[in-house]
Amino acid sequence: MSRKSCHLPRRTFLNGMGASLALPFLECMGADTATTSRPKRFCGIYFPYGVSLPKKKSEGSEWQWFPDTTGRDFQFNKSLQCLETLRKHVSILGGLSHPNGRKIGGHDTADIFLTAAQLKGGQLKNSISLDQMLAAKLGDDTRFRSLSLSVDGGVGEATRSSTLSFTGTGQPVPALHNPRIIYNRLFGKEDKTLLSRRQELQNSDHMLDLVLEHSKSVRRKLGKQDQEKFDEYLQSVRQIEQRVERSEKWLDVPKPQIDASGLHLEADDKTPGELIKTMFDLMFLAIQTDSTRFLTYQMGNMNGATSIATKFPSLLGFGKSQHSLAHGWNKPGGSEALGKWDRFRAEQLAYFLQRLQDTPENEGTLLDHTMVLYGSSNSNTHNNNNYPLVLAGGDKLGLKHGGYHRFGAEIPLSNLFVTMMNRLSMPTASFVDSTGEMSELTV
Numbered sequence: 001m002s003r004k005s006c007h008l009p010r011r012t013f014l015n016g017m018g019a020s021l022a023l024p025f026l027e028c029m030g031a032d033t034a035t036t037s038r039p040k041r042f043c044g045i046y047f048p049y050g051v052s053l054p055k056k057k058s059e060g061s062e063w064q065w066f067p068d069t070t071g072r073d074f075q076f077n078k079s080l081q082c083l084e085t086l087r088k089h090v091s092i093l094g095g096l097s098h099p100n101g102r103k104i105g106g107h108d109t110a111d112i113f114l115t116a117a118q119l120k121g122g123q124l125k126n127s128i129s130l131d132q133m134l135a136a137k138l139g140d141d142t143r144f145r146s147l148s149l150s151v152d153g154g155v156g157e158a159t160r161s162s163t164l165s166f167t168g169t170g171q172p173v174p175a176l177h178n179p180r181i182i183y184n185r186l187f188g189k190e191d192k193t194l195l196s197r198r199q200e201l202q203n204s205d206h207m208l209d210l211v212l213e214h215s216k217s218v219r220r221k222l223g224k225q226d227q228e229k230f231d232e233y234l235q236s237v238r239q240i241e242q243r244v245e246r247s248e249k250w251l252d253v254p255k256p257q258i259d260a261s262g263l264h265l266e267a268d269d270k271t272p273g274e275l276i277k278t279m280f281d282l283m284f285l286a287i288q289t290d291s292t293r294f295l296t297y298q299m300g301n302m303n304g305a306t307s308i309a310t311k312f313p314s315l316l317g318f319g320k321s322q323h324s325l326a327h328g329w330n331k332p333g334g335s336e337a338l339g340k341w342d343r344f345r346a347e348q349l350a351y352f353l354q355r356l357q358d359t360p361e362n363e364g365t366l367l368d369h370t371m372v373l374y375g376s377s378n379s380n381t382h383n384n385n386n387y388p389l390v391l392a393g394g395d396k397l398g399l400k401h402g403g404y405h406r407f408g409a410e411i412p413l414s415n416l417f418v419t420m421m422n423r424l425s426m427p428t429a430s431f432v433d434s435t436g437e438m439s440e441l442t443v
Helices: 027-035 078-089 099-103 130-141 179-187 194-220 224-249 272-288 308-315 322-327 334-357 414-421
Strands: 013-016 019-022 041-046 090-094 147-150 294-298 370-375 389-393 404-406
Touching: 041 130, 041 272, 078 090, 078 334, 078 389, 130 294, 130 414, 147 179, 147 272, 179 272, 194 224, 272 294, 272 308, 272 334, 308 322, 322 334, 334 370, 334 389, 370 414
Parallel strands: 041 294, 041 370, 090 404, 147 294
Antiparallel strands: 013 019, 090 389, 370 389
16 A cells, blocks of 8 residues: 655755755645645746748748748748747747827837836836736735746836836836856855844835825925826835835745856856856746746847847857847848747757756646747838737646637737736736737647
């Protein structure tokens, strides 16, 4: 007779000699999943300037990013061939875009990739991004509500943002870009003792209470326009207050310990191959340890020749800068040159997706419970229509894959956001300019 395994909580750590190690999902944790919500995740990955789109039967046509035919019998061209082994877990989407993005400059659309906002007015005010909307509603079960990453880091500038994530008031969420700092935030040990850390958080909480109390009298003395600016400032203060409260909540829960021997935590913009791979490894580990369920990664911004990522292709042996490759796609040899760079980026995506697919979770895999949206807000440079998009994962969440879908211009990309949100336990009827769901992608 086989021995029945004992029941363990979903969050169980092995402790010893001052270290703790998070256990993987075990069958004896199954009872927990019947009474608690199983992880449902979203990951948004962005790259700038679009892709190689030569015409059929023209020079370099084998590097056309989109397949030649729609439906389930499509064939990958060279740019996306690396996704063939993941075919039944991915969908290729063509024809989609944000209507508000069609009205602005060709290098201005990265800011609204996950917001669909209309940037207008002197301040070019944005709105909340998909990941932050999900995190605000569903992010309480993890140490970090969300994780925003990018190559350049920080927030950048309006229309040249260095982050995909925006708060409820449209303010950019600073993105992390240093692998060592990201690793320390997710898995590093605290330098201070538990007692001093708790005291520090309590002091911060008290100070923020005083600031918010004083703000009431200050606000009453301001004019309408200044009150609006002041309210935005107070929103930032409240976000800090929420982070302090979350830190207190997780203070007694040890961070998961992982094997970092395969990570290149010292990688930087001088070693782009190692840097990009390490960022995807860290994203995978954040998902595997259930440190967060909502992630974004901007693989490059639209800041032209000054973006850190623009030099990556030349450093990796592709001959030109990213900016030059994008602008030269329709010149002799340009389709192939850009197509090879497209393939390199797709290979990084495939690596990430395969790691998720190879990791069991509940009755499926990590990929089954993670929706990944990969793409750009240009079809090619300065063209804000027909975004090149790959939707992957979420097989156990109600998504249906294995096809190339081509949509008409009347279908906004926000319809995809509504479709995903409704299957991530956040029922919604609309997102900005959406007109409905996309039944082609659902079971």
